[in-house]
Amino acid sequence: MFRQTAEFTDWFAEQRTAHHYRVIPAPLDGLDGWIRDPDRGTLRHRTGGFFSIDGLEVRTDNRETESWQQPIIDQPESGILGILVKRFAGVPHFLMQAKMEPGNINVLQLSPTVQATRSNYTRLHRGGSVPYLEHFLAPRRGRIVFDALQSEQGSWFLHKRNRNMIVEVTEDVPVLDRFCWLTAGQIGELLMLDNVINMDARTVLAGWPEAGGRPPAPGSAREALTLSASTDRARHTDAELLSWFTEAKASHQLDRRAIALNETKGWVCGADRISHESGRWFSVLGVDVEAGSREVARWSQPMIQPSGRGVIAFVARRLDGVLHLLVKAHTEAGTLDVVEMGPTVQCVPDNYLHLPKSRQPDFLNLVLSAPNEQIHFDVVHSEEGGRFYHAENRYLLVEAGDDAPLDAGPGYIWMTVRQLSAMARHGSHVNVEARNLLACLRLMP
Amino acid sequence: MFRQTAEFTDWFAEQRTAHHYRVIPAPLDGLDGWIRDPDRGTLRHRTGGFFSIDGLEVRTDNRETESWQQPIIDQPESGILGILVKRFAGVPHFLMQAKMEPGNINVLQLSPTVQATRSNYTRLHRGGSVPYLEHFLAPRRGRIVFDALQSEQGSWFLHKRNRNMIVEVTEDVPVLDRFCWLTAGQIGELLMLDNVINMDARTVLAGWPEAGGRPPAPGSAREALTLSASTDRARHTDAELLSWFTEAKASHQLDRRAIALNETKGWVCGADRISHESGRWFSVLGVDVEAGSREVARWSQPMIQPSGRGVIAFVARRLDGVLHLLVKAHTEAGTLDVVEMGPTVQCVPDNYLHLPKSRQPDFLNLVLSAPNEQIHFDVVHSEEGGRFYHAENRYLLVEAGDDAPLDAGPGYIWMTVRQLSAMARHGSHVNVEARNLLACLRLMP
Numbered sequence A, B: 001m002f003r004q005t006a007e008f009t010d011w012f013a014e015q016r017t018a019h020h021y022r023v024i025p026a027p028l029d030g031l032d033g034w035i036r037d038p039d040r041g042t043l044r045h046r047t048g049g050f051f052s053i054d055g056l057e058v059r060t061d062n063r064e065t066e067s068w069q070q071p072i073i074d075q076p077e078s079g080i081l082g083i084l085v086k087r088f089a090g091v092p093h094f095l096m097q098a099k100m101e102p103g104n105i106n107v108l109q110l111s112p113t114v115q116a117t118r119s120n121y122t123r124l125h126r127g128g129s130v131p132y133l134e135h136f137l138a139p140r141r142g143r144i145v146f147d148a149l150q151s152e153q154g155s156w157f158l159h160k161r162n163r164n165m166i167v168e169v170t171e172d173v174p175v176l177d178r179f180c181w182l183t184a185g186q187i188g189e190l191l192m193l194d195n196v197i198n199m200d201a202r203t204v205l206a207g208w209p210e211a212g213g214r215p216p217a218p219g220s221a222r223e224a225l226t227l228s229a230s231t232d233r234a235r236h237t238d239a240e241l242l243s244w245f246t247e248a249k250a251s252h253q254l255d256r257r258a259i260a261l262n263e264t265k266g267w268v269c270g271a272d273r274i275s276h277e278s279g280r281w282f283s284v285l286g287v288d289v290e291a292g293s294r295e296v297a298r299w300s301q302p303m304i305q306p307s308g309r310g311v312i313a314f315v316a317r318r319l320d321g322v323l324h325l326l327v328k329a330h331t332e333a334g335t336l337d338v339v340e341m342g343p344t345v346q347c348v349p350d351n352y353l354h355l356p357k358s359r360q361p362d363f364l365n366l367v368l369s370a371p372n373e374q375i376h377f378d379v380v381h382s383e384e385g386g387r388f389y390h391a392e393n394r395y396l397l398v399e400a401g402d403d404a405p406l407d408a409g410p411g412y413i414w415m416t417v418r419q420l421s422a423m424a425r426h427g428s429h430v431n432v433e434a435r436n437l438l439a440c441l442r443l444m445p
Helices: A003-016 A186-189 A199-205 A223-232 A238-251 A366-369 A419-425 A432-443 B007-016 B182-193 B199-205 B220-228 B238-251 B366-367 B417-424 B434-445
Strands: A021-026 A034-036 A044-045 A052-061 A065-076 A080-088 A091-100 A106-110 A113-114 A143-151 A161-168 A177-182 A254-259 A267-269 A274-276 A283-290 A298-306 A310-319 A322-330 A340-342 A346-347 A375-382 A392-399 A412-416 B021-026 B035-038 B043-045 B052-058 B067-074 B079-086 B091-100 B110-111 B114-116 B145-149 B160-167 B181-182 B252-259 B265-270 B275-277 B282-291 B298-306 B311-319 B324-332 B341-342 B345-347 B375-382 B392-399 B412-416
Touching: A003 A091, A003 A106, A003 A177, A003 A238, A034 A298, A044 A199, A065 A267, A080 A199, A106 A199, A113 B298, A143 A432, A143 B238, A161 A199, A161 B238, A177 A186, A186 A199, A186 A432, A199 A432, A238 A322, A238 A412, A238 A419, A238 B145, A238 B160, A310 A366, A322 A419, A340 A412, A340 A432, A346 A366, A366 A392, A375 A432, A375 B043, A412 A419, A419 A432, B007 B091, B007 B181, B007 B182, B035 B298, B067 B265, B067 B434, B079 B199, B091 B182, B091 B238, B110 B199, B114 B182, B145 B434, B160 B199, B181 B182, B182 B199, B199 B434, B238 B324, B238 B412, B238 B417, B311 B366, B311 B434, B324 B417, B341 B434, B345 B366, B366 B392, B375 B434, B392 B434, B412 B417, B417 B434
Parallel strands: A080 A161, A310 A392, B079 B160, B311 B392
Antiparallel strands: A021 A283, A034 A044, A044 A052, A052 A065, A052 A254, A080 A091, A080 A113, A091 A106, A091 A177, A143 A161, A267 A274, A274 A283, A283 A298, A310 A322, A310 A346, A322 A340, A322 A412, A375 A392, B021 B282, B035 B043, B043 B052, B052 B067, B052 B252, B079 B091, B079 B114, B091 B110, B091 B181, B145 B160, B265 B275, B275 B282, B282 B298, B311 B324, B311 B345, B324 B341, B324 B412, B375 B392
């Protein structure tokens, strides 16, 4: 246990130097263990396991473009992201792992206690066993705090879900090498630092039902959050929110069709990498990895690299004294059921630079030009370092006041933090970007 | 408005005689407006609209059989089932419609205010407009009470959903011919009569948040329900229930593959009808319909006729004074996302008569042999008369006491009525059979 976050920082720096890592970009052609199907271009592992990358055609009436084609990751199995919690002197502590992921800009980040695909824990790659997994598999002894099948990045994954779990135990838990206990308050501090808490940890932490850290300062956003937890002064009833969600699903369409990767319109499948002819959106590249602290010491894999840093933001506003978030009904290529509840803004601005301001994403300008005093946090986090290469997003909470319209159109609705958190307890309601913001927002100091 | 239910009965009898109906079984070959694809055997409407019937292969580890093939209805569009509510002298009244459906055993039943497929209300079949539809389409003036995309019979429909809505208005509402206002108490009485309230009305009524009828008698099941609404004495927390649901989804598989209808193993595609070679499960037959009170006066269509009367039952038990229902994680051919929360028992017993008792569905014997004093209700209702021909189910609530095990295995969990009702507010959580029981249970006198 760390009495102060500085002690953690020392420990974490030690972890970073204690092991050997090397991640080297490599051509897709000849990537060890991976096959490019000569007919369709599909990228797949020679065992048929892990994941594959193929082409997808998307048609929807809930995006800027009504139809497009793109490469997409198909990983049908769902894994487990689990955090073990134990109270010491009454204070909940989370067992976190310093974990190397090849896509991380700084190699090592803090991950959940267990972060394992089914291939991982059924030992497809013949590595070591997954520590602490027994706490998350039935029959369990611990108390279930949170357990939902949650979607992941719909721009790059087709229907991908992971089981997000928080389990609280009272028994003794041995702390293995590379693991440490952190309080909600400490994690809250670390969530305000760039690229420390990984995506898998953030999405699980969004399910933690208690507020973290010290009591909120008067007039702070956290005070407004606490307030929203204890009052019914929400702008909309839960029935109205669910109706808005139902309306969005019923009134929009999302049709997908599998296509051959090497016939995906607008995409160039080269020997080295797969990229869009405009240079926008993302590329598929290969990496060769050497690691001294993973289940296997050496492997190669394809990864997705976005074309620029994204912006993921909630525009917030106090209504009747309670902080409300402007939630958007988001549709992406891989969304399981037409829409999920997402942030107000979620995009890579570079992809829209060539367009006139009027055709850029709604509220992007409001978020990017917000004065400092409206910004509750502005922090850079990485996406899943196991699939995405140097994929960073700026996460912001902007309290915009009257600049944010009360009626932002049928694709948007104002919710309190308590209401959005309750929605997130049900799988497939709140997208991963919004859950990431929720984790920052609810645990920030 | 009817001061007494007897007045309704007179009105309803009048409706029955006021119009002309004829439903005549007809061979599938040559059914007016329908085509049997010569290669695959697919049954479809010549416009490409309404619905089609094709073959499906199912693989799952959550049923008696691990793999089977069957015909299934594909109706990708979702319609609206909407009930309009208005308070008269403070008492909520529901606007119900006496509606003819060709599959109804008694032709006429009470349906929601609006019961329309998208084909209906986009006028595919060139009939009249749908009355009261404007109350359910955005922008609406009324207050949304309930609005969810709910699944329908997974044994016969592939991924079918309808939007279930309850909208409360304060303005004057003209009562058209064939419509009437009924209170929750009156509907509760009618729900205890065989084949009066149709399936579409029952599934919507399950979303009504208030208890109906008179105050509960001491010691009655309704008192236990009321109690459950006001206490937290549930056996499991909501987090535990959601975890059980997540576990069921994550631990089971459900794979489907479209196959040609005329190559569906075990099924005989005749000129007249399609049936299973064993005579079990169901048949597909044709009907010619003449009606004087529908949008069009004459049409033909295929329908599904089950091989026998089904049993749909909740086994209940008081735990810590609160009525709990034994909910099962159900998988069916057409289930959208692996499992939904279903009744304790849901089957057509005739399909299992040839098996030894030990291989018959769990709790079927307990339900069928329950003494009278354990049975809170036992009533026969019809399924959707627009697609199912004479499809009747016995709906039962059996309070089994100690005969029902506290731990019935991982496929089952005990929930209070309040908890199951809250789950039903989210689409795709509670199946149509369980929602039907919920409607009976929550509105019964």
